[in-house]
Amino acid sequence: MPSIKHFLFLVLFVLSCSCKSSRNLVYFSDLQSTAISQTPIENSTEPKIQTNDLLSISLSSLNPESNILFNSGMLLPANNNNSSSLYKVNEGYLVDKNGEINFPVMGKVQLANLTIEEATEKMTTLIKKYVKNPIVNVRFINFKVTVIGEVNRPSSFTISSERINILEALGLAGDMTAYGRRENVLVIREKNGVRTAARINLNNKEVLNSPFFYLQQNDILYVEPDNKEKLSQTNLVNRYIPIFVATITALAIFFGNARK
Known part of the structure; x- marks a missing residue:
């Protein structure tokens, strides 16, 4: 039936007009798919300690009393004969607005603007004044x-x-x-x-x-x-076009069979 075909053509025309151009959803789409791209990594930097950071600072040594003293708030586990066990601080050390932490025995220690490696070296040097051969581990808790x-x-x-x-x-x-x-x-x-x-x-x-x-x-x-993309998806015309197409297609098939 010509009218059915014409109406179907009209619906398909409206559908094509309502479709937006495809968006680029591919990461790094300008990388050639057949080529190997190699560049030296120069933008990787070690994070530095800042104010309001929370640090875990733990000490391990052969002296159990020193371990207890410098691992604030921690006690030796029951029946633990290994004096070199690693102790972890539960609450951590907050870096204050001056960039300092309040560490047992030593008091205020400036750690702001240091990397974790630099902070570990500094804490190890300071603790060596009180403990022989300490092993110090510094980490971020709130990274x-x-x-x-x-x-x-x-x-x-x-x-x-x-x-x-x-x-x-x-x-x-x-x-x-x-x-x-x-x-x-x-x-x-x-x-x-x-x-x-x-x-x-x-x-x-x-x-x-x-x-x-x-x-x-x-x-x-x-x-x-992409608000425009979202809006197009909620547009009533776009929402009901698939239904229109399905309905017209079904009618075209029905009347086509009826004419045979």
Whole structure:
């Protein structure tokens, strides 16, 4: 029937007009698929201790009394004859606004702007004045990043390795949704009393060399939604076009069979 065919053509025309151009959902889409790209890693930096960081500082030595003394709030386990056991601090040491921690026996110790390795060396040197051959372990307790916006599982994540990049953070959050704008991801960072906001394009391979590719403690990653894309998906015309097409197709088949 010509009328059915004409109506079907009209519906398909409306469908084609309502369809948006496809969005680029591929990370680093400008990387050649057949080539090997190698660049030296120059943007990876060790995180430095900042104010309000919470540190775990543990001591192991051959002297059980020193272990108890410097591992604040800890006691030897019952029936433990191994005096070199490693003791862990439960609550940790808070870096105050002056960049100092309050450590047993030694009092205030300046650790701000040091890497974990540098802080470990400094604490080891200081404790050697009181303990022979100490083994000191310093770690972040509150090294976390927050991922929000158009991701499947927005949340704050505590990082045990103290090293994470943007892709790993997105992986923890279940990756972006289809509505996430990969070309306009916002990183918010607070460091030394300065708040920095930077936008990066994850469609572009150059982000691999960005100083914001590797995240630091307390960074916030915000994935901006594509509101136009969302709006098009909720548009009534787009919502009911598949139903119209299915209905007209069924009618065309029905009347086509009826004419035979």
